[in-house]
Amino acid sequence: MxxxxxxGVVKALSNVIKRQTDLRGFSGLCELPFDPxxxxxxxxxxxxxxxxxxxxxxxxxxxxxxxxxxxVNDIYCVGATPLAFVDYLAMERPDARIAAEVGKGLEAGAxxxxxxxxxxxxAILPEVVNDLDLSxxxxxxxxxxxxxxGEKIEVGDLVLGMKSSGVHSNGLTLARxxxxxxxxxxxxxxPQNPTLxxxxxxxxxxxxxxxVLELLKHCDVHGLAHIxxxxxxxxxxxxxxxxxxxxxxxxxEIFSFLQEQGNVTDEEMYKTFNMGIGFAVVIPxxxxxxxxxxxxxxxxxxxxAKEKGIKVGKVKVV
Numbered sequence: 001m002x003x004x005x006x007x008g009v010v011k012a013l014s015n016v017i018k019r020q021t022d023l024r025g026f027s028g029l030c031e032l033p034f035d036p037x038x039x040x041x042x043x044x045x046x047x048x049x050x051x052x053x054x055x056x057x058x059x060x061x062x063x064x065x066x067x068x069x070x071x072v073n074d075i076y077c078v079g080a081t082p083l084a085f086v087d088y089l090a091m092e093r094p095d096a097r098i099a100a101e102v103g104k105g106l107e108a109g110a111x112x113x114x115x116x117x118x119x120x121x122x123a124i125l126p127e128v129v130n131d132l133d134l135s136x137x138x139x140x141x142x143x144x145x146x147x148x149x150g151e152k153i154e155v156g157d158l159v160l161g162m163k164s165s166g167v168h169s170n171g172l173t174l175a176r177x178x179x180x181x182x183x184x185x186x187x188x189x190x191p192q193n194p195t196l197x198x199x200x201x202x203x204x205x206x207x208x209x210x211x212v213l214e215l216l217k218h219c220d221v222h223g224l225a226h227i228x229x230x231x232x233x234x235x236x237x238x239x240x241x242x243x244x245x246x247x248x249x250x251x252x253e254i255f256s257f258l259q260e261q262g263n264v265t266d267e268e269m270y271k272t273f274n275m276g277i278g279f280a281v282v283i284p285x286x287x288x289x290x291x292x293x294x295x296x297x298x299x300x301x302x303x304x305a306k307e308k309g310i311k312v313g314k315v316k317v318v
Contacts, residue, residue: 026077026226026237027140029147038141041080045070046135049172050203055131056186057199060098063134064105065112066169069206070228071138072113073279076212077224077238079148080140082113087120087136090129102134105205112208150238150282152222153303157282159243160291161300162211164278166204166252170229171272175202175254178262192253201254209279211295219291223282227274232317235280235310242308245301249276266315275312 027043047066054063064087072082087106089099099122110117115138167175179186179198186199193201215221223238235243251269255276259269269275277300283291288299301312310317 026074026224027080029078029142036144038143039080039147041075041078041140041142042137043071043074043140044135044137045074046133047169049176050169051132051134052176053172053186053199053202057197057203059200059203060101061104062203062205064102064107065109065205065208066105067134067136068106068109068113068138069208070169071136072109072115073206073209073226073228075138075140076209076279077148077226078142079146079216079221079224080142081213082115082138082140084116084118085110085113085136085138086118087134088123089120090123090125090133092124092126092129092131094124098132102132106136109205109208112210114210146216148216148221148224150223153239153241153282154222155241155303155305156285157222157303158285158288158299159245159301159303160281160283160288160295160297161245161249161277162209162279162281162295162297163207163249164227164252164274164276165207166254167202168206168228168274168278170274171231172202174262174264174272175258178258178264182261184261190254190257192257204254207278212279212281215281215291215294218294219283219287221281221283221287225280225282227277227280231269231271231273231275232277232310232312233271236318238282239303241306242304243301243310244304244308245277245310245312247298247300248312249298249300251276267317270312270315270317 027041029039029041032040047063054060075082187197190196190198190201225234225238227234
């Protein structure tokens with residue numbers, strides 16, 4: 001997918017919606033008329049084309065975790081605590097077995113996130129949907145004096161990386177193209193780990209970064225970024241400054257497989273996938289030891305001057 005065209009769609013939509021707050025980040029934030037001390041955080045997202053891999057394997061019990069994770073992780077990015085979730089399941093045809101399997105993942109994700117699924121909607125749309133589509137909305141809350149929006153980020157701050165579980169729920173359009181163009185089936189053994197099929201490896205659920213809440217209790221945090229669609233370009237969403245990710249995690253084996261089979265450039269890989277870092281936290285140097293202890297992550301880089309852009313290892317992302 002052309003990232004610039006996608007951003008153009010978002011801009012076109014935003015330009016005609018006038019009833020927006022200026023409290024925007026990874027999650028939307030809005031005032032509560034009955035509580036002057038807190039803001040409501042809202043995030044909405046879906047599983048995307050990962051459902052096509054679930055369909056290929058007829059394995060539906062994990063994509064609900066992805067749906068929860070994509071929303072909850074964005075809620076964390078503004079310093080908020082998830083409170084409740086609603087799901088939207090659109091199906092080509094009614095299938096109780098598949099719905100129950102999807103529900104297993106939603107329940108698991110809600111349990112990990114320590115919140116409740118308070119409602120939802122199921123629609124049967126044979127003329128609109130193939131197989132199914134799954135999305136949802138999460139609401140959370142944050143004290144006004146605890147909002148994380150990136151304003152405190154400064155040159156010299158450290159970047160703490162938290163490992164991803166795999167591809168998560170972004171970049172699956174490219175991943176599927178690579179697999180299919182290379183002549184693989186999703187049921188074929190994953191070469192780097194033959195105990196799993198390629199499809200099962202791609203269906204590994206998105207990690208939910210619950211430790212962020214503990215981190216916020218004990219450390220001064222300057223910025224939070226969920227590394228999803230557009231890969232490391234997401235770091236530009238929390239500050240105009242640059243990033244030197246000089247000590248990244250070794251990318252998960254699935255990324256090496258996709259890059260090799262698809263002959264994908266390093267730059268495109270880092271602009272599409274999380275490449276092993278699913279969540280990034282910007283902290284002052286004084287918080288390094290405690291932040292690493294709480295999250296079991298590691299320092300992967302630092303904030304640099306704007307003109308240096310975003311670099312991961314030797315790869316210039318932007």
